[in-house]
Amino acid sequence: MRQDFRNNPKIKQLLLKITSDLTTLELERPLNLMEVCGTHTVSLLKFGFRHYFKDRIKFLSGPGCPVCVTSVHDIDKTISLAKKGYRIVTFGDLIKVPGSESSLEKEIAKGAKVDVVYNPLDTLRIAEQTKDEIVFIAVGFETTIPVIAGLVLDAYSKSIKNLTVLSLVKTMPKVLRFLLDNLSGKIDGFIMPGHVSVIIGSEPYKFIPEDFNIPCTISGFEPVDLGLGIESLVRQIRANKPIVDNRYTRMVKKEGNPAAKHLIESVFEPSIVSWRGFGKIEGSGLTLRDEFEDFDAEEKFDIQVTEKVEQGGCICGDIISGKQSPLDCTLFRTACTPEHPIGPCMVSFEGACSAFYKYGEK
């Protein structure tokens, strides 16, 4: 089934159609299409779309990599918890992200207790096997949040006493409005995040064509999916009739996944959260509802950390807001490499800098 969307002659036809549509547009500059998902950033490079459309389409990487959008201040909070001796459980990428002075990886080398999980629910098993105070560092978007909600509900029903969650999770639609309010005129189309859309559906993006007159497509991650998505955007731009066009119908329904949405709402409520590159955006984060405050690390522990500025020169913030490309950064490939990442976009495999580095983008 996967090979049907990967190794398929249909892709060549789609590319021809897009190329001919682009020609009739008689563009004076390349189209700026923003992908709002780290997996898309990787797919566009991995399958060669960036190379293929080099001078005709510029792909901008939006705020779609959960690690990349986490603020330095929030990273410093996780490091301070690790230093205080709490046992940290989190996803692999996060441990390498530099805070203002250290990183979880460096703290591990000094003896901090950090477990890396793929599935947040594994945290429960860890908590049950130890007397250590466990803090799960929750990052992610709507794709990951239902599982984290599940973790909280499980911990609640089992009355687990040594497990809390530091919620740094973020939701997608609000940040896109913020982005458009501050970047108007630059983005010609959006490739919407396929995984997030599985959960929230296509409705939450409607304001983009309606208020900003910008076309959107919801796309999957295989070459044929991306071909369909790009074809839709170029066609909409030609016709100047922007909509939210779902080209990932085998996975994404208009209404999303009601059960997952309900799970999120039953555990979390909207809150203000700090984004790298954007600052604080009201209602774009999620915090645990009052009834789950026993599981809220912010409630249980004193995590006051002084806000410090990011390391000089790193432009991750501008990259995830589409203002600059990794290639514009003077640190890229010189001071900042995957072995010695300075910013989170170089740490996460889904980060634009890491993807550009890995796929040799010049």
Add this chain to the structure above:
Amino acid sequence: MSSDTILLSHGSGGKKSQELLKFIYEILGDVVINHGEDSGVISIDMSCYAMTTDSYTIDPIFFPGGNIGKLAVCGTLNDLAMVGAVPEFITLSLMIEEGFSFADLESIVRSISSELKKTSVKIIAGDTKIISRGKIDKIFINTAGFGKVIATNAISSINAQPGDSVIVTGSVGDHGSSIMAYRNGFSEGLRSDCANVAPLIQVLIEAGIDVHTLRDPTRGGLASIMNEIAESSGVSIELYEEKIPIRDSVNGVCDALGIDPLYMACEGRAAIFVPEDQAKKVIEILSDNELAKDVAIVGFVKEKSEKPKVYLRTYIGARRILPLLSREQTPRIC
């Protein structure tokens, strides 16, 4: 060194591992006679012999398709095969944690025995050490191997020639992705490819194939060894994405975890570089063998280059660089 302590990524097979090796080589100086190859080759009384050693640590020690014992035998036999040698002897060192069960030890030793019984390889020396609880993780195994080189021309990473065809003996990424999936709690349909490929290589050499370069894509996978060969031979290499055999189940788990199967380890495959006019014969010879039924020509060696690169011609026909990865892949979170 750019950090003052050893990090896990120094063992990942990528750039950091090269940094570590450089550090050790510089201290050892000219007592090292073999750089970069899996096995060293020495000449004794007009014949050439190969020797290799490898330590095996794997979590989990039992995995779909094998266990640490089978891995410790196959890995070392494969390393000998990669310089065109027929394995004759191995050594076996078992480092066992206090509290390890006899039942598990029996399974591991039985696997070692059954793997060796398929060959004429004998154990020539061995050692056991028991280590206090918590000082090592369950069981570590070291094996060294010795064998006679039957290839008449030196098979080496420095010998890939412009025009050579690049052949892989089977689907790539099976071992690494099945281990990673197993660790993350889903292993449906996945199996390590752990196997001894020395008999495949022996058949090719005995059939008179002029093999230039051989490598088993272990740590770092196919993409990493291609980069190492390109660098060592001073040639660029181009691979065709659509020709590289990858199982659907491997693609599935790699997509779910956000990792690239081209960087996932194989433990029962070889990449073979031969002159283009012999490539078809290699396919004919190997495709009858169960271990190599998915054998495929996946690319070719381009021109000599001072800045050698590995290119991947993607499904959509674009050409991109297939670089050396600088660190271990971690599952994605979105």
